[in-house]
Amino acid sequence: MEPEFFINSEETLRRLYSATHDLAIQKIQETLGVHAQEFIRRSPFLCLGTQDLNGRADVSPRGDPPGFVSILDDRTLAIPDRPGNNRLDSLSNIVANPAVGLLFMIPGFDDTLRVNGVARIATNPALLETMTVNSRVPTLAIVVQVREVFLHCAKALRRSHIWDSTHHQDRRQMPSLIKMILDETTGAPGEEEMQKIDAGLEEDYKKTMY
DSSP states (O other): OOGGGSOOOHHHHHTTSOOOOHHHHHTOBSSOOHHHHHHHHHOSEEEEEEEOTTOOEEEEEEEOSTTOSEEEETTEEEEEOOOOOSOOHHHHHHHHOOEEEEEEEOTTOOOEEEEEEEEEEEOOHHHHHTTOBTTBOOSOEEEEEEEEEEEEOSHHHHHHTTTOGGGOOOGGGSOOHHHHHHHTTTOOOOHHHHHHHHHHHHHHHHHHOO
16 A cells, blocks of 8 residues: 555544544543443453564453453452463563453443553462362463553444344354364365364363363
């Protein structure tokens, strides 16, 4: 794209939009109010945004039964780290650069909750014990000191129809997760062998979810 179409200053950017209305500014809080806390207790899913020291960004999904994020007080949250692929992208970023952003979602709610803050990696046994699921204790927790909290309007989720089952797509229209990865790396095997690999992944999910 031609360079003249890129925006390089906030002043130029803001000229393209009308002024922010007062409520959008006033809604930002420094602590978790009663409604924010209730939202978090109901949420089974969040996205965790991090960056390394060079500004390389990452967003990681985190999910568990509703209430999996512990509210330690009105300025502190704790997120259990469940088994994953052990890339540790988010955790490594937090060690290097503790600034994080969280986006909480609740199935059926078009509103979302945004929390910005500073995170640390914790291995406190007493804390981790409270996060036990299926008799398995998480290796660590992400403890977030809250800096900004605000509810986000429903427009994005309503435009996407994300909870509307009539807009849900058939997962079978795309290859399995492993096949897509193999197609773009070492190459996927034939259909029969691929079915065995996919079945193995499903079995692994059952054993390693926690």
